[in-house]
Amino acid sequence: MPPKVFASQACRACRRLKRKCTREVPACALCYRLGKTCEYAETAASESTISSRLSHIEQLLQVEGVSPSRAFTGISAAAFFPRPAEAFPLPFFLDSEYLTSQSVNALSWSRHPYIHQIVAEHLDDDRVTLCEHYLSTVHKWLPMISRKRLFNEVNSDATEVDGCLAIFLLSMKALSAKDGECAKSSSWYLLARTLCSEAESAGFVSLRLVQALVLLSVYEMSHAIYPCAYSTLGRASRLGVLLGLHDRKNNQLFKPAETWTMREEQRRTWWAIFLLDRLMNIETNLPSTVPEPVKDELLPINDEDWDEGKIVPSEPLFTTSFSSLTAVGSFAKMCQAAHMLSKVLSHRASKRSTQDVGSLLPEALALHSALSALHLSIKEYISGTTSSSSSISGIISLSLCCSAQLVLYNMYGCNEPLALVEQSRIAMETEMQSVSLQGIKSISCNVMPAIARANIECPLMAQCLYHVATECAWFVREDHEPQMYSALEDVVRELRSTGANWNLATQYLSLLQQGGVLDLVNVDTDASTTVTSSSG
Incomplete structure (x- = not known):
């Protein structure tokens, strides 16, 4: 029918x-x-207009030889993309004196149910079941969604909720499917990406559309679909800025959200964008598309209260101490680690652009002290939590903190002098070199192998695992330390396990193969056997 x-x-x-x-x-x-x-x-709309619109969408889907009919099976030519119920207020860009602030949902609602009809053909599963599966998997890594608000929308009439909810659910479906080698040609992914573009072109500016783009960027990062991941996250960031997620107190376009839950979900979504952007830019020299947090930015509330729908106080990002009345959760610690990573990346950019490296040494030592304190705080949180989901996100936080530390330490751990600096700076240079070498060895030999043995299989940790594998290989080639052989085995084993579902880890393994790192270890045999044979 x-x-x-x-x-x-x-x-x-x-x-x-x-x-x-x-x-x-x-x-x-x-x-x-x-x-x-x-x-x-x-x-x-006339049949010719509809057919023309559908033909345009089908052309967008002709990627990697994928047939549009496969991605759009069961979709009638009678379906065409709607526009928001309200038009975008042009004075925002033309003359802000004539701007009237819009309600937060003004550009997210549509009278048309067509988006839901298009997506309904591809969401065979019960939507509640889909949401439960997502919340029990991906949500543990990146808990930006309000469980309470999600189920309220899923159980409501399609004409009464965010017009982009269906696209968000489709992105959720794509990310939950774990398509592996077929990731680029997944019909869920291709349709979600196309509908996101159509929604943006139609003028939608909504939280669900931003979240759909965030999930798509996670999907593309996790399957090494570059540069799509970079551009998709940039789109999420731009829309988030329009919504005022980066600075909710000074948003001219939209009025503040009416509920505390909505405001907290906006905050968590922006933190997710910030975190992914800094993680993506560890190996690039590209300028960041996501601005730094504002001075009065708050951290997300602890994850247990968030998932239970409780209203509790938040802690500020910039503070000298935390309140004894609140608990800083694992996602908040992940945000703190991302913020420290951002500071390290900024420090690296400064180091590359200055001749006076000695002037940066005090800042480098300060970053080391702050990262060491955060590292210890996260480890204490993991050892003290009884929640499995909090433990998982806590471990991911620790991995992100280790990434920041390794970027910092690799700038100063080299045996060669940093630069021709004043004699008074030599002692500080030696101190930074010493803590850097110790830090690299501790993370490579102890911290990340223990994380690898937790077997979380999270693609957000793949970059750090790869970095540690290269460090372990360096130590093995230098000293043939048995502990480093064992550490390398643990890390490579976790990358291979992660690669079964996420192509990013497979690509990192390919790079390790090119660098001869995999020749140093045999993960199919017992660690002790490998160490003995290598040492002999």
């Missing part, structure tokens, strides 16, 4: 009688029942 076609507004009869109209074409339910001619002030 072909999907029903709906008009953009109520028919003339229902509007005159002030009755709720089903807006079905060619006749609404009331007119059909009464045997009357159903007239709409605004006729449905």
Whole structure:
């Protein structure tokens, strides 16, 4: 049975009688029942317009030889992309003096149910089941979604919720599927990416659309689909800035969210974007697309209270001490680690652009002290938590902190002098070199192998695991230390385990193979056997 076609507004009869109209074409339910001619002030889109629009979408899907019919199976030519119920306020860009702030949902709601019809063909599973699966997996790494608000929307009428909810659910489906080698050609992924582009072009500016783009960027990062991941996250960041997620107190376009839950979800979504951006830029010299946190930015509340829908106080990002009345959760610690990583990346950029390296040494030692304190705090949190989900996100936080430390330590751990600096700076240089070498060895030999043995299989940790594998290989080639052989085995084993579902880890393994690192270890045999044979 072909999907029903709906008009953009109520028919003339229902509007005159002030009755709720089903807006079905060619006749609404009331007119059909009464045997009357159903007239709409605004006729449905012509077949030629619809066919032209669908043809455009199909062209967008011709990626990697994928057939559009495969991705759009069961979608009728009667479906076309709607626009938000409200038009974008042009004075925002043309002359802000004439701007009137919009409600937070002004550009997210649509009278048309077409997006939901398109997506319904691809969401065979029960939507509640899909959400539960996502919350029990990916949500543990990146807990930006409000469980309470999500289920309220899923169980509501499609015309009463964020118009991009269906696209968000499709992105959730793609990320939960773990397509592995077929990631680029996944029909869920291709359709979600296309619908996100269509929604942006149509003028939607909504939290669900931003979150859909965040999930797509996680999918693309996790399967090494570059440069798509970089551009997708940039789009999420731009839309987030329009929504005022980066600085909610000074947002001119939208009024503040009416509920505490919505405001906290906005905050967590922006932190997720910030975290992913800094993680993605560890190996690049590209400018960041996500601004630094504002001075009065708050950390996310602890994750247990968040998932239970409780309203509790938040801790500030910039503080000299934390309140004894609140608990800083694992996602908040992940955000702290991302913030420290951002500071280290900024320090690295400064080091590359200055000749006076000695002037940066005090800042480098300060970053080392702050990262060491955060590292210890995260380890204490992990050892003290009884929640498995908090333990998982806590371990990911520790991995992100280790990434920041390794970037810092690799700048100063080299045996060669940093630069021709004043004699008074030599002692500080030697001190930084010493702590850097000790830090690299401790992370490579003890911390990350223990994380690898936890077997979380999270793609957000793949970069750190790869970095540690190269460090272990350096120590093995230098000293043939048995502990380093064992550490390398643990790390490579976790990368291979992660690579079964996420192509990013497989790509890192390929790089390790090119560098001869995999020749140093045999993960298919017992560690002691490998160490003995290598030592002999």
